[in-house]
Amino acid sequence: MAAELTNYLHSLARRLHLEPAEEQDILLELEGHLEDKAAELESQGLDRAAAYQLAVQEMGAPDRVANGMYKVHSPIVWRDVILATLPHFLLAALFALHLWSHYFLVTLLVIGIALVTWKNWRAGNPSKWSYSWMGYSLAAPTLSWLLALITLSYGGWTLVTTGHLPFNIVLFFLLVGYVPFSMWIVFRVGRKVMRRDWLLASLTALPFPFLTSWVLFLDWQGGLWASGAEGKQSSDTSLAFIFLALAVTTAVFLKIGPRLIKIGLLTLTTAILVTISAVSLPVSLNVVAIFMMIVASVVFLLSPAVVESKRNQRHYRQAAMESTGLESAGEVVTHWFCNTT
Structure with a gap:
């Protein structure tokens, strides 16, 4: 699997936030669709790397795709x-x-x-x-x-x-x-x-x-x-x-x-x-004290977003290095979703 596709699927996997089994089914389906699209583009004359890159671009940004999947599957x-x-x-x-x-x-x-x-x-x-x-x-x-x-x-x-x-x-x-x-x-x-x-x-x-x-x-x-x-x-x-x-x-x-x-x-x-x-x-609490309480509470409530963002950044760098290393060694990357945990 091309590094471009691997990185895209890793990025998408970290954004879906669905049940693990459901995520795996969705990602495998998307993987198959992207592989088919890349093969179609290759048959039209594009080289392999360009075909995968164009297939990923046509699929859309991971955030947008993940949000769409989340709306459909999260009720x-x-x-x-x-x-x-x-x-x-x-x-x-x-x-x-x-x-x-x-x-x-x-x-x-x-x-x-x-x-x-x-x-x-x-x-x-x-x-x-x-x-x-x-x-x-x-x-x-x-x-x-x-x-x-x-x-x-x-x-x-x-x-x-x-x-x-x-x-x-x-x-x-x-x-x-x-x-x-x-x-x-x-x-x-x-x-x-x-x-x-x-x-x-x-x-x-x-x-x-x-x-x-x-x-x-x-x-x-x-x-x-x-x-x-x-x-x-x-x-x-x-x-x-x-x-x-x-x-x-x-x-x-x-x-x-x-x-x-x-x-x-x-x-x-x-x-x-x-x-x-x-x-x-x-x-007796003045307006400034109440405002500081609100800010502290909201920051605390949204702090998990910062933790996940840093964790995702480390994960993406690691995934990119692993996929690049595997490709350079001529290996085929399969079951990529097993590396997302």
């Missing part, structure tokens, strides 16, 4: 939409009914969400609806890591300024061990989430800004476990509304086709809901 059934929105509805109910301070109930909910996520992800080919479940599964280690880091910082500062720790030294060393461990878990799982589609990874991260701001507010008020935490429910109604809005956003995200509209949906929803969240907190 999701309503059953999956309902499943995807379920964890958002559960969180909305938790705040609407002021049940978040019932820690046993919250623990059961977190364990249940984690088990559903694990069951769907363990086979290595998760359904699209499970990405929202993964978001809440990752929230527990992520937020606990954040709180542990805050506690360590406070303990370290107190130790430096006063000469003693504000809590037990055993707890201090447990936190020292937990912080890198939880980071490792989140990083490892996060890589798997982003491997399929950065946009689905952004959907996974959708509730993080709101859960983070809520947990930080509680910590600022004395901590999640402090006495009187049950009374800190002034923002429960707005949080319930936010998670209902996240459920609606998730449903729309999964049903619409164009990726650009999905990106706009996530960005706009995040900006609006971060503003509502900031205004609902019983603290």
Whole structure:
């Protein structure tokens, strides 16, 4: 197979973001079509390299072709939409009914969400609806890591300024061990989430800004476990509304086709809901602070795109070098799609 065709198919494969089996069928069909077109052009007098180059040009840019395929093959059934929105509805109910301070109930909910996520992800080919479940599964280690880091910082500062720790030294060393461990878990799982589609990874991260701001507010008020935490429910109604809005956003995200509209949906929803969240907190925040919160949340939400872009660039360079090397050695490249993982 010509290097031109190999690079084109590699580029297309990284942009399809469909089910692996479906991607393979589509790419094999396109490969056959391009091979036939190149053979036809060769029979008309073009040399082999020029024939492949013209066949690829006539097929169109990988972005445009991938977007067209994505629109046709990405629609999701309503059953999956309902499943995807379920964890958002559960969180909305938790705040609407002021049940978040019932820690046993919250623990059961977190364990249940984690088990559903694990069951769907363990086979290595998760359904699209499970990405929202993964978001809440990752929230527990992520937020606990954040709180542990805050506690360590406070303990370290107190130790430096006063000469003693504000809590037990055993707890201090447990936190020292937990912080890198939880980071490792989140990083490892996060890589798997982003491997399929950065946009689905952004959907996974959708509730993080709101859960983070809520947990930080509680910590600022004395901590999640402090006495009187049950009374800190002034923002429960707005949080319930936010998670209902996240459920609606998730449903729309999964049903619409164009990726650009999905990106706009996530960005706009995040900006609006971060503003509502900031205004609902019983603290005084100026416009600049709210704007910075919006920017930070949107950047965080779209950061998987940067990670995937860098990963794709490395992959394209490697694929180009491999295909060029194989061609120069006179070898035939087959099953090229096996090298895309």
